[in-house]
Amino acid sequence: MFRRVAFAVFSAGLLATSACAPITSYSGFQAIDASPKDVKVGEDTKSTVRGRLGSPSTTSTFEDDIWFYIAQVKEQVAFRKPQVVSREVVAIRFNGDSEVVESVDHYTLKDGKVVAFNDRETPTRGRELTILEQLLGNVGRGGMLPRDDESVPGNRPGDRR
Template identity: 75%
Template structure:
């Protein structure tokens, strides 16, 4: 009897421990054959980087000679919001004329900054209607049925008062 209770407690504790295990998800650039950190300045060009790594995650908005390879790892426990546990960004800068690699910069999650967004909203003009005003707003306004004096006149629409 005592053994069965011990096994039941052990099974319940194992089940509870696996329920709280984090679920890990990976997104972004996944290094398979080559790593963006392996690109060497002065020896590689745009074509060799594209051959080794493939297309970049994004290109710079203002300078097409800067490529970014980005990946991140998120972990989520039970019903909580996912938290970013790791982020790697490799910025590769090319020379405009020779298309050779000038610099390779690596950034991690520690290099980023948290920005506090303002949660306030800009008010819109007009007034907000309640649910009853929205539901009963057209009651009594008419216009749903055609008038008797417009029967048979082509081109008339219900509620048209011309």
């Protein structure tokens, strides 16, 4: 009897701890055969880098001579928001004329900067109406019934019936 209870408690504890195991997701550039760290300054060109690493994750917005290879790992525990555990960005700068690698820069999660977004909205004129004010707004104003002095759509002007 004691063994059954002990086994039930043990299996319940094992199940509870396995439910809290983080779910890991990998996104971005995955180095399989070669790593961006193996790129040699002054020796490799755009074609050799593309042949070895493949297409970059993105290129620079203003200069086409900077390629970025980005990879990150996220973990999510149960229902919580996913947390970025690691991020690696490799920026490869090429010479504009000869297309030879000028520099290779490595950035990690520690090199990133937090940007505070402003989530305020642009104010508009007037006031915000509640749902009840929107539904019952025209009640009592007489705006729903046609007036005598206005022409009703579908009638000819001057036609009084």
